[in-house]
Amino acid sequence: MKLSTFCRIPARRIAKTGICTLSVLLGTGLFVSAQTVTDRFAPLPAGAVRLTNFLENDIRNSIEHWNKGELPYREFVEFFRSQAAPQFALGEMWGKAVRSGCMFYRYTQDPELKSILKATVEDLLSVQNPNGSISCTPEEQQPGGENGDLWERKYVMLGLDEYYRWVEQNPAVLEALKKHADCLIAQIGHAPKTEIVDLGWSATNIGHEACHIESSTLLEPFMRLYNWTGEQRYLDFASYIVESGGTKHFDLIQQACDNTLPYKMSGHYPKAYEMMSMFEGVVEYYRATGDERCKQAFMNLYDNIRKNELTIIGNAGADQPYHPYVAGEAWGNTAFEQTNPDITRMMETCVGVTWLKFCSQIMRLTGDPSPVDEIEKYVYNGLLGAMKPSGDGFSYVNLLNGNKVVNYGWGWHFGDFYVTCCNLNGPMGLAYIPYVAVMEDxxxxxxxxxxxxxxxxxxxxxxxxxxxxxxxxxxxxxxxxxxxxxxxxxxxxxxxxxxxxxxxxxxxxxxxxxxxxxxxxxxxxxxxxxxxxxxxFDMTCRVIDAPHGSNRKGDNFQAVVWGPIVLARDQNIDPDYDKPVRIIADENGIVKIKKVNPTLPTTRIEFAVPTADGEIRMTDYASVNGWEGAKICTWLPVKTE
Missing domain, CATH: 2.60.40 (Immunoglobulin-like)
Incomplete structure (x- = not known):
């Protein structure tokens, strides 16, 4: 069977044939493109999983107060209509908002949410240019470079793809998506076109030699479009991106094959979010082609992120000590540096959510349970810990000690309403929970x-x-x-x-x-x-010693973990939240804690934890409300007296 062949056969039969994958299109019908590699696990159809209680409350809070709340969809489209965006990459906002909304619709089948999404998609299609592009950059200036034109157009494709997949298979949407992609193919490529690695803002925006890692993230939506259509030109363009290597000066796929550590990949600009976004496309490319080099690359990257980058709450990246100019959004050997007191920004929400999605890809493809361990760790700690209690957004970055939430970075004010890349991406993490919770083979x-x-x-x-x-x-x-x-x-x-x-x-x-x-x-x-x-499950409470990174001042700390839940001291209930303590544990690091009634109504779990100077109160990391200025202490300084 050729790659362009399509199947219209029952999903269960597809899984047995080894010819077609069903992982991306279940829930919208059984029309899927042929693949050479079959996923081990498949998601259930839309609406099959209904959560209750714990995580369901967070999902509904986000839907009501964000995707159905204050999001300025019209203003997002206006960036394309006016083609005069006041800041680079603002065109990403529409696609990110719609992407999570569509995944939420897959879960809820909420007619009000569908109406909102339908209206904004129709609004977006009304601004499609004669050359097929939906871009903040005028036709005569395309393809744009440092304004982030390709990154913005990537998110247009992802937003339209998610809508077509989960909300409404309107032929006009698919046709617009194809025209948009065809315009990119006409503009990007070998001479006389413009090379993809010559377009983008990174890392020229921080005064360094160009990297342009973000432009190659077009790989994922082009593979999705190929899955829908089977049309060879989309696979050919994806092959061109793979051959280009991902950045101006480094072949990321080869670096991953060579087991280069993430913080050393891409030279001076190992931007975590964009790198994983590109590798999501590499996974999709492998499904279609069976390219074993690609598989080796993304599996090596997955293993190296797990071992070398993830912090105790399941997210990664930091500004110190390796890439301070990337504002905490680069790989930073963070698994070992997470207690480094010089760190001021770390664990961008965009990174955590993209890691969750990348783990979902690996789990579905391989049937390995370890990616779900990582998803669980991030969801219950890092993701919920970044969410506003009011539901209307997520922190840009998170800290383990000090100011837990930091909500400034790249974004734009719409009147008094501040929208960042991270509070647009956070809901996508929530929307993935029912997607991965229960699957089938x-x-x-x-x-x-x-x-x-x-x-x-x-x-x-x-x-x-x-x-x-x-x-x-x-x-x-x-x-x-x-x-x-x-x-x-x-x-x-x-x-x-x-x-x-x-x-x-x-x-x-x-x-x-x-x-x-x-x-x-x-x-x-x-x-x-x-x-x-x-x-x-064995919910034994354990004390964990700090990893030893480059700064000896970060060595003398300990953390406390209950099952998969990371505990922390909360300044909201404990004025001595950052004072040194010595946790009482046995020779195996097991701590005998007592569950107590939460001090605050918003706290999910609270414990009395024994120390050499008496009990202290610790709560789950996610419950600590830092949005009003209260601070946190997750890695506890060890009392040496």
Whole structure:
């Protein structure tokens, strides 16, 4: 079967053929393009997963107060209409807002949200230029360079793609998307066109030699368009981007193949957000072509980010000590430098959300549970910890000690309403939670996340199947899963056993199963209505010593972790929040903590933690409200007296 061939066959059959992937288009019909590589896991159809309680409250808060709230969609389109944007890259705002809105619609099927999205898409299509571009740059000045024209047009493509995929398969949207892409193909390429690595703002915006890493992120939307159409020119343009290497002076794919550490990739400008955005496209390119060099590259990058960049709350990047001029948005060997007291900006929300999406790609492709461990860590700590309690936005960057939230950086004021790249990207992280929570393969369901939820799906024989997760996780580690197939049927239900849970107990109808941390427990049986799975995760509280980075002043700190939840001292309830302490732990680093009633109504979890000088109160990192000026202490200075 040629790559341009299309399939209109049932999703379950697609998964078995090894010819077509179903990972990106489920929920809008079964029209998918042929691929040479099949994902191991597939998301469930739109609306199949319904969360309750813990994470659901955050999702609804964001939808109501952000995507359906104050977002100035008309003003976003006006940047394209006037073609006189007052600042570089403002054209990204429309695509980011619509992208998360469409993913939220996939989850909620909310008619009000659909109406908002439909209106703004129609508004955007009205500004398409005669040459097909939807751009803030006038035709005679295209392709734009330091104004971020290609980055903006990338987000136009992603916004239109998400709308067409999840909200409405309007032929006019796909046609506009194709014209927009065809204009880029006409303008970008080998001479006499303009090379893609010669266009962009990075790193000239900080006074360094050009890098232009952001322009090559067009790879992802071009691969998505190829998946929709099967038209060879879109794959050819994607191949051109891959061959260009991603930046002006460095081949990022080859550097990743060579296991170059992330903070050393791309020379002086290893911008974390844009680099992962490009590599999301590399994953899609691999699905279509089977290019093993590409697979080696993105797998190496994934492993190196996990080992060398992620902080305790699951995000990455910092301004010190390697790339201070990138304002905390570059890779910085952050896993080892996270307690460096010289750091002033770190862990951009755009980085965390793009890491979550990248992990979703790796998990779906490989069936490896480790990316879900990373998603869980970021969601419950970094993502929720960056969100405004009011729901109308996210912090630009986060700190572990001091000012937890910092909401200044690249953005624009619409009257009194301030919009940044990060409070546009944060909702996309929330929208991905139901997307990855429960999935399927050709053998049955896959439970990835353990928030309370109800799932309607089908068995491998296409019969109705309901799963019900009853739990207050992560307040406790107890989960009950009711399995209700319409008819008795043998299939395999996979449960992710987190790597942090050393002694997980899983029982099926009272019978204990053998499970191991960091794996999927495969439960194969003839399931019938009334079958019950009981899970008890090991929510042991552990103390963790600081990593040793380049600054010895960062060595003498400890952190406290409860299951997957990072704890912190909150100045809102503790005036001595940053005073040195010595946590009492046994020889294995286990701390005997006591759960207490939260001091504040907005706190999710609070504990009394033993120290040599008496108990201190610690809460989950995410609950600490730093938006009114209160500070945080996550890495606790160790008392040496």
């Amino acid at each position: 050709d053998r049955g369901p896959i439970v990835n996340l353990y928030n309370a939820s109800e799932i309607d799906m089908t068995t491998p024989r296409k019969r109705p199947l309901k799963l019900s997760l009853e739990t207050d996780f992560p307040l406790t580690g107890n989960v009950i899963i009711e399995v209700t197939p319409e008819k008795k049927e043998e299939f395999t239900l996979k449960l992710r056993i987190p790597s942090w849970s050393a002694n997980t107990v899983v029982k099926v109808n009272g019978k204990t199963q053998e499970v191991a941390p960091g794996t999927y427990a495969e439960l194969t049986r003839k399931w019938q209505a009334g079958d019950r799975i009981e899970v008890a």
